[in-house]
Amino acid sequence: LGSDPMWRSHAQAQLNRVAQARGLSPDQIQPLIKQHTDRRFLGIFGEPGVNVLKLNLALDQL
Structure with a gap:
């Protein structure tokens, strides 16, 4: 996936491409996207953000 952090909606948009590239x-x-998504600031501000570094490291373990 791309740069860190990434909005969850952007990670979802790249899901099929990343899956195909990684086989x-x-x-x-x-589930890994969900696991590595941070909550909104104070529960209401901004978009949930995906920690791309941690997600990519988890994907490397598969």
């Missing part, structure tokens, strides 16, 4: 199914990646 994985989107169903394998989806």
Whole structure:
């Protein structure tokens, strides 16, 4: 995936491309996106952000 942090909606948009590039199914990646998504600031501000570094490291372990 791209630069850190990334909005969750952008990670979702790249899901199929990343799955194909890594030889994985989107169903394998989806839980990792959720696991590495930070909450909104104070629960209401901004978009949930995906920690791309941690997500890519987790994907490397598959």
